[in-house]
Amino acid sequence: MEELKVIGAGLMMGLAALGGGIGLGVLGGRFLEAAARQPDLEKSLMVKFFLSAGLTDAIPMISLAFGLLLVFGVF
Amino acid sequence: MSDNSEKDVHQYIEHHLHFLQVDLRDGTVVNAVTKDGQPCHVTDILTFNGCKAAHTSKDAGPAPLINPHTVNVDSLLVSFVLGALFIGLFAAVARKFTTTGKPGKLQTMVEMAVLFIDGNVKSIFTRRSRLIAPVAITSFIWILLMNIMDLIPVDWVPDLAGLLGVPYFRVLPTADANITMSMAVSVFVLMFWYTFTRKGVMGFVKDITLHPFNHPVMIPFNFMLESISLLSKPISLGLRLFGNMFAGEMIFIMIALLNTAGTFYTQPLLSVPWAIFHILIICLQAFIFMMLTVVYLASAADENE
Numbered sequence: 001m002e003e004l005k006v007i008g009a010g011l012m013m014g015l016a017a018l019g020g021g022i023g024l025g026v027l028g029g030r031f032l033e034a035a036a037r038q039p040d041l042e043k044s045l046m047v048k049f050f051l052s053a054g055l056t057d058a059i060p061m062i063s064l065a066f067g068l069l070l071v072f073g074v075f
Numbered sequence: 076m077s078d079n080s081e082k083d084v085h086q087y088i089e090h091h092l093h094f095l096q097v098d099l100r101d102g103t104v105v106n107a108v109t110k111d112g113q114p115c116h117v118t119d120i121l122t123f124n125g126c127k128a129a130h131t132s133k134d135a136g137p138a139p140l141i142n143p144h145t146v147n148v149d150s151l152l153v154s155f156v157l158g159a160l161f162i163g164l165f166a167a168v169a170r171k172f173t174t175t176g177k178p179g180k181l182q183t184m185v186e187m188a189v190l191f192i193d194g195n196v197k198s199i200f201t202r203r204s205r206l207i208a209p210v211a212i213t214s215f216i217w218i219l220l221m222n223i224m225d226l227i228p229v230d231w232v233p234d235l236a237g238l239l240g241v242p243y244f245r246v247l248p249t250a251d252a253n254i255t256m257s258m259a260v261s262v263f264v265l266m267f268w269y270t271f272t273r274k275g276v277m278g279f280v281k282d283i284t285l286h287p288f289n290h291p292v293m294i295p296f297n298f299m300l301e302s303i304s305l306l307s308k309p310i311s312l313g314l315r316l317f318g319n320m321f322a323g324e325m326i327f328i329m330i331a332l333l334n335t336a337g338t339f340y341t342q343p344l345l346s347v348p349w350a351i352f353h354i355l356i357i358c359l360q361a362f363i364f365m366m367l368t369v370v371y372l373a374s375a376a377d378e379n380e
């Protein structure tokens with residue numbers, strides 16, 4: 001049971017990192033593209049970029065936290 | 076890694092992840108004993124009698140996830156102190172506010188914070204409300220202050236507490252799901268308050284039954300879709316902050332574990348870069364919590380939607 005928990009936690013954290021990495025990469029690339037096309041909008045885009053970066057980052061982070069809880073924590 | 080050191084590692088992590096929990100039924104501290112092996116009572120801590128952590132064996136089964144009888148005293152204490160610090164500081168500056176002459180550094184800082192929040196709130200919440208800006212600045216500065224507690228080196232506070240006879244102390248309130256979820260629930264209640272006062276009860280009912288597809292046949296489908304999206308808002312809001320701060324704290328703890336091999340320089344070598352990177356996450360998560368609160372409340376208060 002303990003071994004299965006570790007494997008499950010590893011899957012959770014690894015897949016979350018994969019998805020989060022792809023998402024943040026796409027987001028950052030699009031932000032740079034948009035800023036290069038419309039340099040005037042860069043400042044207002046920056047706020048939206050950080051907001052959506054946080055939103056994109058959230059689910060992987062939740063998955064990471066629960067994976068760590070599974071290994072070290074209470075469950 | 077030998078069997079003995081593996082046990083040490085597990086105990087170290089368990090000690091750092093354990094809250095100072097007080098059982099409300101009899102006033103004892105959970106998983107702690109006094110010097111002579113008796114269960115530790117709150118009065119033992121208050122009179123500096125000295126308690127130490129007593130780990131239950133894993134065979135006793137995991138602790139229940141939801142426990143209505145215990146209170147996490149450390150999270151509550153730190154969050155109340157920081158909330159009082161925020162209100163005291165801002166109120167003191169507001170009372171001494173001058174528009175003539177040169178403003179002091181503190182006034183400039185508070186002014187910057189207020190203007191930053193004001194600009195962001197005005198761009199999203201376009202209706203009139205006396206409540207929204209105070210809610211936004213409170214959530215931003217309070218969460219920022221609580222998150223900054225993560226930058227205190229992981230061993231300082233638990234070790235200091237241990238010297239004072241307090242068995243456990245976690246200094247980061249936002250890594251406690253109770254704190255973040257209760258803030259999210261408060262936002263959820265405010266969403267209902269805005270909906271009911273701005274749109275009325277009928278407006279709310281129309282919102283959740285006729286929203287994506289405006290046709291009587293689609294009411295059950297609409298209701299399912301809208302209630303899921305409504306309920307997912309506070310859950311994701313609270314868990315996002317919790318997940319980020321818990322994962323960050325956990326990485327600090329794991330870096331600290333590398334020190335057990337007797338190489339004192341590994342911890343600063345790794346935890347300083349992580350702390351510098353973590354400053355970004357600390358500010359970003361406070362900002363996101365504030366922005367999402369405003370976005371959710373704005374959509375709840377918008378009569379046209």
